[in-house]
Amino acid sequence: MPNLIRSTLGIAFLCSAPLHAWPLQSAAQSPDELPLQRASERGTITAVTLYPDRAAVTRTVRIDLKQGLWALRIADLPRSVLPSSLQAKVVPSAGGVPKLLGVEFESAARVDFASSPEGAALAEKVRGLKRDLERLGQERALLERHGALVDAIGVRPTAAEGTGAVEPIDLAAAERQLAAVRAEKERILGDARRMDERKESLGRELTVAEQQLATRGGADRTERAALVMLAVPQSCAAEVSLTYLVRDASWGPSYAVRSSADRSSVAVEYDAMVLQRTGEDWKDVRLSLSTAEPTRASSPPPVEPWFVDVFVPPPPIAGRAGGFTAEVAPSAAPMAVADAAPGAPAEKADVNEMAKSLEALAAGAAVNAGGVAVTFELPRPVTLPSEASRRQRTRIGRFEPTAKFAYVAAPVVSESVFLRGTLTNTSPFQLLPGSAQVFMGGEFIGETELPPVAPNGEFRAYFGPDRAVRARREVVSRMTGSSGLFGGSTVTTWNDRITIDNGTGRAIDVEVYDRRPASRNERIESRLASTAPALSADKAYVETRMPQGILRWDLKVPATARDANAMKVEWTVELVRPNGLQTTPVPD
Numbered sequence: 034m035p036n037l038i039r040s041t042l043g044i045a046f047l048c049s050a051p052l053h054a055w056p057l058q059s060a061a062q063s064p065d066e067l068p069l070q071r072a073s074e075r076g077t078i079t080a081v082t083l084y085p086d087r088a089a090v091t092r093t094v095r096i097d098l099k100q101g102l103w104a105l106r107i108a109d110l111p112r113s114v115l116p117s118s119l120q121a122k123v124v125p126s127a128g129g130v131p132k133l134l135g136v137e138f139e140s141a142a143r144v145d146f147a148s149s150p151e152g153a154a155l156a157e158k159v160r161g162l163k164r165d166l167e168r169l170g171q172e173r174a175l176l177e178r179h180g181a182l183v184d185a186i187g188v189r190p191t192a193a194e195g196t197g198a199v200e201p202i203d204l205a206a207a208e209r210q211l212a213a214v215r216a217e218k219e220r221i222l223g224d225a226r227r228m229d230e231r232k233e234s235l236g237r238e239l240t241v242a243e244q245q246l247a248t249r250g251g252a253d254r255t256e257r258a259a260l261v262m263l264a265v266p267q268s269c270a271a272e273v274s275l276t277y278l279v280r281d282a283s284w285g286p287s288y289a290v291r292s293s294a295d296r297s298s299v300a301v302e303y304d305a306m307v308l309q310r311t312g313e314d315w316k317d318v319r320l321s322l323s324t325a326e327p328t329r330a331s332s333p334p335p336v337e338p339w340f341v342d343v344f345v346p347p348p349p350i351a352g353r354a355g356g357f358t359a360e361v362a363p364s365a366a367p368m369a370v371a372d373a374a375p376g377a378p379a380e381k382a383d384v385n386e387m388a389k390s391l392e393a394l395a396a397g398a399a400v401n402a403g404g405v406a407v408t409f410e411l412p413r414p415v416t417l418p419s420e421a422s423r424r425q426r427t428r429i430g431r432f433e434p435t436a437k438f439a440y441v442a443a444p445v446v447s448e449s450v451f452l453r454g455t456l457t458n459t460s461p462f463q464l465l466p467g468s469a470q471v472f473m474g475g476e477f478i479g480e481t482e483l484p485p486v487a488p489n490g491e492f493r494a495y496f497g498p499d500r501a502v503r504a505r506r507e508v509v510s511r512m513t514g515s516s517g518l519f520g521g522s523t524v525t526t527w528n529d530r531i532t533i534d535n536g537t538g539r540a541i542d543v544e545v546y547d548r549r550p551a552s553r554n555e556r557i558e559s560r561l562a563s564t565a566p567a568l569s570a571d572k573a574y575v576e577t578r579m580p581q582g583i584l585r586w587d588l589k590v591p592a593t594a595r596d597a598n599a600m601k602v603e604w605t606v607e608l609v610r611p612n613g614l615q616t617t618p619v620p621d
Contacts, residue, residue: 441453559607
């Protein structure tokens, strides 16, 4: 321990006032001669920051510190704690200002639980509960036999002596006897109910005790603790906070998009699905959800040199059947060789990873695939027990986005017409990518994937098919003939039609999709000869989907477009190729 004191005091000399300037017991005492005072506390978990693949847990200890050197031991750290991530902070609440000298991690073999007083008491409790259940079963069996005896008692007529005649039944006596039997049966039933309730209660208590005994008896045999070294110039009360990273904890977003049946309002519920199996319960903690990745560096990795040389094939692999040899292809990614420097110890890589983790914890933001990191501070205390079998849901927020509704029809693949909402994120939250459940008027429609959406950004959600709107496609005609000088080319002409029937009773916007053949050979020409109405002028569509042969119309379908007055889209496609040239099949 003197070596530990000497090293931690060295830290104090670098970051605080000289030790001889503090009013300790004697100014003549050297650091090695100062008495070390010890305290051991478990602390209370007060705050948790959840990351996508781990958590930063903060424990707080409130303690009265007398003047001198202190070693505060914060015990029972979980198995998944990352030792290099320990950080401590001291906040004085009354009196002087303690100085933090350092934080050390220690581990030791734990006393076998079965041999400990607590383990022996728990084992005796299990045995006692089993004895109580056995005695209760015996009493219940006796009660059942007594009930059978009472049932056998009845009112029996008695014969007069020497006459052979039957005396009249004493009705008053019989009534008293029946009343006594009834009262005894009610008592027996009441005792039976109480015994059954007692048996159920003892069974539950035994199950809990056996689970505790199995869990604690099979628990980790290593005890982990943090040793916080403090120098206290003046006696005071202080609050010591220890923060550490743990694995076995993560979170991901989950959404519910709810639209009213008349589409007058849309609400988005933003939840976090938390996986918490660290082995310690988080009770009434301040919970923050962060998108940062503390295991990733906050600065870009260096660019390694890329060397090129003459390729020398490896020698053939001996022993192949039939005399065949195998060759190893040259590496497609020579940089990967430079990344794995020969002789680099795994321990050094772990230390570097933890150093980067600590830097990321202190950084304001880190860049990941979803953009700048975001932290959600939940406005309420949250309780999340360690639960290995399921994810737990907690609410981040709820907001009502602005919504624009339109229909999407692609009758070439489906006659259903789907309702789509284009929603604007009116919340201050960054919406992370995740799954969303979609509801329309309280009815579950299905699930969809939500992309990352910044505040004021737009995203789309589909609310299923609307049976009031129909889209039907038909091939009006298909003809194949010759064209060109002397009939040197073969032309196939399609005349197609789509009919949109609007039964909603109001004007609607509909995006209609179809396709034409797209040529991949310069000898084959595919062209849209005519269309009514014109194709969409949407910039993204014109630049990306139109060259692929996808047809799109942006229609405003009036409420009167019903039956014979339904809106029609008509177009003509021509496919031209040299005579005798066989093409791949082209569907209608």
